[in-house]
Amino acid sequence: MNSIDTILKYIHESNDFVVTSHVNPDGDNIGSTLSIYYFLKKMNKNVYYVMNDEMPINMQFLVKDINIINSQKFKELNIKNYNLVALDCGDKNRICVDDDIRDNCIKLINIDHHGSNDFYGDLNYVLAEESSTCELVYNLLMRNEEINEFNTIDENIATALYTGLMTDTGKLTYSNTHASSFDMAKNLLLLGADTQRVIQNVFGSNPFNFYKLLGAALNTLEIIDTKVAVMMVTQDMLEKYNIDFKDIDGIVPYARDIENVEIGILLKEKGNNEIKVSLRSKSYANVSKIAKVFSGGGHMRASGCTINDNIENAKIKIIKEALKEI
CATH class of the missing domain: 3.90.1640.10 (inorganic pyrophosphatase (n-terminal core))
Structure with missing residues (x-):
């Protein structure tokens, strides 16, 4: 250096x-x-x-x-x-x-x-x-x-x-x-x-429709083995609430910040078979290792990657790797 x-x-x-x-x-x-x-x-x-x-x-x-x-x-x-x-x-x-x-x-x-x-x-x-x-x-x-x-x-x-x-x-x-x-x-x-x-x-100027989108994303929330929480935002959601893809990263902490959850995951459907994944961890999991499996990267507590598949298959793949990390 x-x-x-x-x-x-x-x-x-x-x-x-x-x-x-x-x-x-x-x-x-x-x-x-x-x-x-x-x-x-x-x-x-x-x-x-x-x-x-x-x-x-x-x-x-x-x-x-x-x-x-x-x-x-x-x-x-x-x-x-x-x-x-x-x-x-x-x-x-x-x-x-x-x-x-x-x-x-x-x-x-x-x-x-x-x-x-x-x-x-x-x-x-x-x-x-x-x-x-x-x-x-x-x-x-x-x-x-x-x-x-x-x-x-x-x-x-x-x-x-x-x-x-x-x-x-x-x-x-x-x-x-x-x-x-x-x-x-x-x-x-x-x-x-x-x-x-x-x-x-x-932190204090989100449009009203952002919270409508957040509600829709929270309705997709799942917790797997008590330690991994995953939620999704689809293209249909973005179009319905007129929220741009670049403005939704603030959603991912809602998955991480659940009692007993260590890894929070947000899957964001950017295009057909193009799923952006945001990963956050709370105390010990290294989510950069998960991201690297899919040629992504970042930090120990915050990382991201892209999975070229449909959103349901992407969810299965990322959960499988997250469970290995915990």
Whole structure:
């Protein structure tokens, strides 16, 4: 792994950057990507926020004034010499830009906290033990202040970092929360993070139909051998309640947070024979091992994968692997 100082030195000596996240973006990679975007702008770099997927509805407040473009629009700009910064992406193949943008950069800078990350970048800052990628970015930006005597973290960056920290630690309640996470939250508050705006938008602004969809999903809930809970969201449900696929990940904790349940599973029907699976565990099960069986990955307590089958068969397959883990 490269040192923070090495990465900062390279950033200071370079001019053109593309920042992006993993596919199906969430709070941590939006917060970390946006923070790096703002940082590079403050350093007077040419920076492009490129992402092929849409923002979840509860994250749009962060980027309402940001020009986010897709890969095709970036390629139309004909930018030849650029560096790609991939944040919170444990797998090179899940970077949310077209492959040719990924493969033709001068250097790929990989900043991430997934244990499955294989250091695919030319420059890598990867620490699986950190609470979030936003905590890594926070460390990098604080180090930049030390080296360059430059006030790096402003209110916008503090708010973005706070968003990623809160989402990936479950508002500082998950097992990946450390003393450093509380220190970071405190300092971001002192630096101007709009914490109430984050909490209200991310956790307190679900549309009414989301709860109708949640009710329908809960009606599919099953508990197997007291330790595994599984629920489903079908395409028909999404169409009935007019909820976008990207806005339903908040449902999965309802499966995990049942008394005596160790593993919660949400199966999400994205297309014909394309089932996205979200996995969460409570105290001891390593759900990343389950996800890897289906070429997925993630963290010990939170992982995901895709099963190319119908939703009923996918449920049978994922339950079989979950029962092995407990």
